[in-house]
Amino acid sequence: MADMFAFAESRGGALRKVGFEAVTAARQAADATGGGAVHVLLAGGPGISARAAELGRFGADLVVVLEHPALVEYGPEVIAATASARLGSRPYRAGFFSASAQGRDLAPRVAGALGRPLAADLTDFEITGDVVRARHPIFIGKGIATLCLHGSPALLSLRPGAIAPADATSPGAARIERIEPALDPESARVVVTGTTARAAAKLDLGEAPVIVSGGRGLKSAEHFRLVEELAAAFGNAAVGATRAVTDDGWRPATDQIGQTGRLVSPDLYVAVGISGAIQHLAGMRTSRVIVAINRDRDAPMMKLADYAIVGDLFEVVPRMTEEIRKVRATE
Amino acid sequence: MKIAVCIKRIPDTESRFAVAADGKSVDSAGLKFDISDFDGYALELALRLNEPQGPGEVIVVSVGPEGTQEILRKALSMGADRAVHLTAEALPFDGMAIAGALATELQGQGHDLILFGRNATDTGNATVGPMTAARLGLPCVTAVSWLEIGGGQGTAHRELEGVTETVRFPLPAVLTIDEGIARPRLPSLKGIMAAKKKPLDSRPAALGSVQLTVEALTLPPERTGGRIVGEGADAVPELIRLLRTEAKVL
Numbered sequence: 001m002a003d004m005f006a007f008a009e010s011r012g013g014a015l016r017k018v019g020f021e022a023v024t025a026a027r028q029a030a031d032a033t034g035g036g037a038v039h040v041l042l043a044g045g046p047g048i049s050a051r052a053a054e055l056g057r058f059g060a061d062l063v064v065v066l067e068h069p070a071l072v073e074y075g076p077e078v079i080a081a082t083a084s085a086r087l088g089s090r091p092y093r094a095g096f097f098s099a100s101a102q103g104r105d106l107a108p109r110v111a112g113a114l115g116r117p118l119a120a121d122l123t124d125f126e127i128t129g130d131v132v133r134a135r136h137p138i139f140i141g142k143g144i145a146t147l148c149l150h151g152s153p154a155l156l157s158l159r160p161g162a163i164a165p166a167d168a169t170s171p172g173a174a175r176i177e178r179i180e181p182a183l184d185p186e187s188a189r190v191v192v193t194g195t196t197a198r199a200a201a202k203l204d205l206g207e208a209p210v211i212v213s214g215g216r217g218l219k220s221a222e223h224f225r226l227v228e229e230l231a232a233a234f235g236n237a238a239v240g241a242t243r244a245v246t247d248d249g250w251r252p253a254t255d256q257i258g259q260t261g262r263l264v265s266p267d268l269y270v271a272v273g274i275s276g277a278i279q280h281l282a283g284m285r286t287s288r289v290i291v292a293i294n295r296d297r298d299a300p301m302m303k304l305a306d307y308a309i310v311g312d313l314f315e316v317v318p319r320m321t322e323e324i325r326k327v328r329a330t331e
Numbered sequence: 332m333k334i335a336v337c338i339k340r341i342p343d344t345e346s347r348f349a350v351a352a353d354g355k356s357v358d359s360a361g362l363k364f365d366i367s368d369f370d371g372y373a374l375e376l377a378l379r380l381n382e383p384q385g386p387g388e389v390i391v392v393s394v395g396p397e398g399t400q401e402i403l404r405k406a407l408s409m410g411a412d413r414a415v416h417l418t419a420e421a422l423p424f425d426g427m428a429i430a431g432a433l434a435t436e437l438q439g440q441g442h443d444l445i446l447f448g449r450n451a452t453d454t455g456n457a458t459v460g461p462m463t464a465a466r467l468g469l470p471c472v473t474a475v476s477w478l479e480i481g482g483g484q485g486t487a488h489r490e491l492e493g494v495t496e497t498v499r500f501p502l503p504a505v506l507t508i509d510e511g512i513a514r515p516r517l518p519s520l521k522g523i524m525a526a527k528k529k530p531l532d533s534r535p536a537a538l539g540s541v542q543l544t545v546e547a548l549t550l551p552p553e554r555t556g557g558r559i560v561g562e563g564a565d566a567v568p569e570l571i572r573l574l575r576t577e578a579k580v581l
Contacts (some may be wrong), residue, residue, distance in 0.1 A: 146546045260369075
């Protein structure tokens with residue numbers, strides 16, 4: 001039996017799916033060691049404690065709530081200090097974070113404060129005795145490193161989407177305990193002064209179950225309308241793009257999927273007019289199901305795809321939009 | 332400003348990838364090496380921050396084996412003033428060990444800024460920057476996509492999922508730099524000649540204990556893809572059927 005720690009990410013007072021993933025991983029790890037407790041840190045502005053109970057569904061036994069007016073926005077130093085203090089206060093076997101934008105910022109701060117190594121951006125992990133073995137894609141996905149991490153607490157950050165958030169097999173009501181910040185927010189040096197939503201940011205690439213992505217095959221920025229319409233027909237899809245497309249300014253740089261952009265693992269990835277440069281494949285090859293639509297049947301993306309249609313995307317995509325609309329209408 | 336830029340030597344990620352005979356490292360035979368992509372942005376940013384502001388110094392620092400001096404020379408030819416090579420037979424995978432060596436070197440040197448790339452494009456851990464900041468006790472902002480410095484203060488933007496975060500911080504600080512902030516310049520012939528006379532110091536890296544190791548390196552499982560459902564728009568209904576009944580994603 002070993003106890004686990006997880007950080008439940010939130011933003012703007014709402015829990016994020018990547019936080020459920022971290023709690024799910026902690027629950028699975030605790031169960032695998034014969035059923036230890038899962039303690040979860042939730043931090044936010046006034047009212048965040050109302051969200052704590054929901055974490056019980058994913059297997060949290062105790063939710064430690066850090067509620068403070070200074071944490072309406074993410075507070076890297078205050079949260080890192082509080083997470084480190086908590087992790088150091090008990091013999092936790094492991095601490096779970098997401099390798100989301102916030103988690104990539106937070107987890108190495110905690111590791112640095114504790115003087116512990118961090119196994120980052122993992123696609124899976126296994127705890128046996130004193131050793132954690134975990135997998136992490138390297139070299140833009142060309143290789144998979146099996147990492148070996150000794151000692152406690154083992155700090156792990158999980159690639160978003162790598163672990164499906166799952167309702168715990170025997171969820172109990174999570175106990176809720178309020179705690180004070182381990183660092184006075186007044187003395188924090190790094191202060192988030194605000195966030196602004198980027199234009200056209202509806203569903204985020206990291207959270208959308210479906211991604212419809214477009215490449216050079218669309219021939220112009222205007223034709224991205226076809227991709228947007230298909231995404232809209234799905235209803236749960238985000239729009240992505242290749243680097244060629246974002247470099248040309250057809251789409252904002254933040255839509256780029258690949259080596260230097262976002263790394264995604266949706267349930268369904270629809271590649272429209274994307275030949276499949278290695279840098280792009282690196283960002284999406286872990287998607288569960290891949291569909292490719294391309295004129296060239298020999299394109300690397302067509303070889304990678306589970307289902308491919310050879311043809312003119314200007315005919316295939318509108319037809320697909322129409323068919324998906326029909327499917328959604330009957331649901 | 333006195334700015335340190337920590338850079339990493341990485342193999343060109345477009346080149347051939349093979350696992351070495353030890354089963355846990357990359358076969359480096361025939362690989363070309365360069366400055367990691369994001370570290371190039373960090374270096375360019377440092378050079379641009381100092382250009383209009385008069386006296387300043389840009390110091391490049393790198394931990395690694397012998398070949399590391401090549402990327403340090405390149406950084407000097409781009410315009411950095413001096414370089415420090417922290418020698419290690421091989422670069423450990425453990426970010427804390429690297430952060431320890433860098434913190435030992437950078438401690439108490441009076442830098443206004445210490446810059447890193449957002450992550451190395453080969454190992455993709457994004458850990459060494461914030462860990463070094465923690466070791467030095469300095470404020471840290473990660474994945475900076477826009478930056479303004481003035482009056483001993485900085486304002487940065489970070490691109491999160493769907494939103495842009497604005498962050499305020501005091502100097503000195505450690506920043507990790509995102510793509511696109513400043514496209515790295517190419518070394519000029521004059522720069523290459525000048526680099527030969529610039530100081531490049533070399534001393535052993537104080538790596539400390541390594542607690543995170545690579546046990547095995549393998550190739551990703553092959554996807555059994557490549558199934559052509561059909562040609563043209565007429566294949567769409569069959570695709571939809573497969574997505575519903577076989578893949579169960581609809």
